Amino acid sequence: MNKNSADFGGIRDLILHYIEIDDQEWEKCKSMFILRRIKKKEIILSKGEVCRGIYFVVRGLLRIYFIDQNDDEKTFHFSLENTFATDYQSFLKGIPADFYIQALENTTVVPITFEMLQLFYANLGQGEKLGRLIAEDYFFMMNDKIKGLYTQTPLQRYNSMNDSFPMILTRVPQHHIASYLNISPVHLSRLKRGVEY
């Protein structure tokens, strides 16, 4: 890798997965990308702020969570390498975020701003289509998530976490897993043990 050409990870592959984009268009996109480094535990979005980016994770791991009425953190999503993290509603509507986004490891992201997205829509031949397909994919993820919440027990969801988030169980503290499963850390510990009542 040339030292002067930043490595934007799998972004191009990801775009190509959605739409056709030629070299000239890619150069236009690439000129807008920058890398941003985030230290472990750093919070890059807090509730009440407007989310100014879709963060494409090149390396590291982000956690999206919110805080409920009892001041408990509820982990909503983990963003691994080559996936996105954002408060999409805040980002798209320009309204205050409900979510927090925090790095659980030292992390490198490519931020995509709202302005950049508008340029994609306007200047890429299939820009609107890209936006539609991304929104649809985000929707599918939510759809699956809700189905899991309704149909699976906490233990079943725990056991399928490795499918949704490869290696997640070895990368993040267990209490974050518990909050993702919407159960207490103590209870998750019990479930893993296979306790009898």
Add this chain to the structure above:
Amino acid sequence: MNKNSADFGGIRDLILHYIEIDDQEWEKCKSMFILRRIKKKEIILSKGEVCRGIYFVVRGLLRIYFIDQNDDEKTFHFSLENTFATDYQSFLKGIPADFYIQALENTTVVPITFEMLQLFYANLGQGEKLGRLIAEDYFFMMNDKIKGLYTQTPLQRYNSMNDSFPMILTRVPQHHIASYLNISPVHLSRLKRGVEY
């Protein structure tokens, strides 16, 4: 209302809410619309079938649900007048549906097929944008739904049902409400009573 011009309810207003569309474009759309009547209790989509339409509810009420591992129905969504019902994932991907869609009242819908949607994308000036905005709105709904599931108690969610679905509590049997809240009918009855432990 002219007897020969079907009433497609608020569809045009809904499209206009998302994009600009001129009279000529609207005539093209309208010529594709038909009305379909669904009898109370009729099921128009079952798990395993491919969902062939986005159903715009002109009058009546649809229920979207799925069946969990214990053969219990879990109500996922109610579609009131001037809103949609579909298994969006099945519809867009052409894969077998996870959901069932059932009429809880005698209902009139305008089905929008996948082929019609492609024509919209291709022939409406802002067709792709329409698709993107619809996907985004669907996403926002899911987003709010998940936030509710994580942060609110069943009773809180019960009390806000009238906001999400006006008059729903007087229109559908209570056990469907309970399944929407993901609690048992017996427990919902208890919560309403405000039982002390």
Add this chain to the structure above:
DNA sequence: AAACTACAATAACATTTGTTTACGTTTTGG
């Protein structure tokens, strides 16, 4: 009108999940 069905409420009991506290280990920060 009678029989049947769906529905809601209630009580009693069982199961799941949360809370608190304690303890030992690991990780982190200075």
Add this chain to the structure above:
DNA sequence: CCAAAACGTAAACAAATGTTATTGTAGTTT
């Protein structure tokens, strides 16, 4: 390297929620 903080497990108990069974009412069907 040391002290402090974070973390996971465990046990005991409390609270929330599910299950089953019963009853009464209202709506449907015959």
